[in-house]
Amino acid sequence: MASRSAQSLASSKRSAAPATRARSGRASRVLTLVSALLLGSAGLVASAPAVARDTQHFLPIMPVMASTAASQRLGKDVAFFFGDKQPYERIEKRGWARVNPKTNATNKSDAEACRWVFLSALRELQEKAREYGANAVINIRSDYDKVPYSSSEKYECHAGNIVAGVALRGDLVILHPKN
Structure with missing residues (x-):
């Protein structure tokens, strides 16, 4: 029985690892998307026409x-x-x-x-x-x-x-x- 509970415990750890990886993958994609949006916004601001003095x-x-x-x-x-x-x-x-x-x-x-x-x-x-x-x-x-x-x-x-x-x-x- 002890070996079954050890197997069960090991099995639950293996199934938890993919869930954690999936969550960190989603977080990474969200971070990448936010970074892309910030860089794009900065690019738009930088490319806006400057008001030149005349x-x-x-x-x-x-x-x-x-x-x-x-x-x-x-x-x-x-x-x-x-x-x-x-x-x-x-x-x-x-x-x-x-x-x-x-x-x-x-x-x-x-x-x-x-x-x-x-x-x-x-x-x-x-x-x-x-x-x-x-x-x-x-x-x-x-x-x-x-x-x-x-x-x-x-x-x-x-x-x-x-x-x-x-x-x-x-x-x-x-x-x-x-x-």
């Missing part, structure tokens, strides 16, 4: 044009006239140009990034003027997102966390001295 600035032109950086980067062979100022009576129009440079704004103030990209935009206009045989760019106006802003005193710049940009448009001309 701060609009209207900054003065003269301090930039009077800077050492401007004289070093631009030289004197192409003249720049902002807004609707007409510098000479005799103007020979050669074409027009639109430039839209961007610059890295990381670790820079908005003003610093905007000054740099404004000079880059003027340099691109200068290169276009040279290509067209022009000695001046007149009627320079901001043209950010193709929305014109004309001023003889200020330019428009948009600065974000990573990038700053200026868009300028101007007429490429040859200025002839007054007679």
Whole structure:
């Protein structure tokens, strides 16, 4: 009889082991499912569009044009006239140009990034003027997102966390001295 109860006890232990394994298997599947749901949710949050900063600035032109950086980067062979100022009576129009440079704004103030990209935009206009045989760019106006802003005193710049940009448009001309 003792051997029967030992067999019975051993048999009940064997039948209990699969039940325990089944429970731990279910728990493992539930844990895997919860982990997958959490990872999927994190992926959705990470892939959601971030709200980027796009701060609009209207900054003065003269301090930039009077800077050492401007004289070093631009030289004197192409003249720049902002807004609707007409510098000479005799103007020979050669074409027009639109430039839209961007610059890295990381670790820079908005003003610093905007000054740099404004000079880059003027340099691109200068290169276009040279290509067209022009000695001046007149009627320079901001043209950010193709929305014109004309001023003889200020330019428009948009600065974000990573990038700053200026868009300028101007007429490429040859200025002839007054007679």
